[in-house]
Amino acid sequence: xxxxxxxxxxxxxxxxxxxxxxxxxxxxxxxxxxxxxxxxxxxxxxxxxxxxxxxxxxxxxxxxxxxxxxxxxxxxxxxxxxxxxxxxxxxxxxxxxxxx
Numbered sequence: 001x002x003x004x005x006x007x008x009x010x011x012x013x014x015x016x017x018x019x020x021x022x023x024x025x026x027x028x029x030x031x032x033x034x035x036x037x038x039x040x041x042x043x044x045x046x047x048x049x050x051x052x053x054x055x056x057x058x059x060x061x062x063x064x065x066x067x068x069x070x071x072x073x074x075x076x077x078x079x080x081x082x083x084x085x086x087x088x089x090x091x092x093x094x095x096x097x098x099x100x
Contacts, residue, residue, distance in 0.1 A: 002038050002055040002093045004062045010050040011083045030069045036061030
């Protein structure tokens with residue numbers, strides 16, 4: 001069972017909405033190379049509000065993800081693409097339902 005997660009809500013800068021969507025879609029390839037990332041989702045709530053949700057079996061996976069390529073790419077592009085401060089929430093997973 002997954003035990004820990006990450007959640008980041010992101011607000012695209014005006015005019016950057018489709019660039020943000022493309023950027024987040026491109027991160028899927030990077031997530032596939034993270035064996036400790038059990039689940040990874042990039043979502044769009046409305047035209048300019050996006051989110052990333054990841055789940056891990058333990059703290060080791062969460063920390064590996066925070067030090068990985070997706071986090072590095074997000075930090076590198078953050079000021080160009082997003083409004084407001086970057087806030088990475090680190091919730092505990094209470095229950096899950098995953099394939100397999």
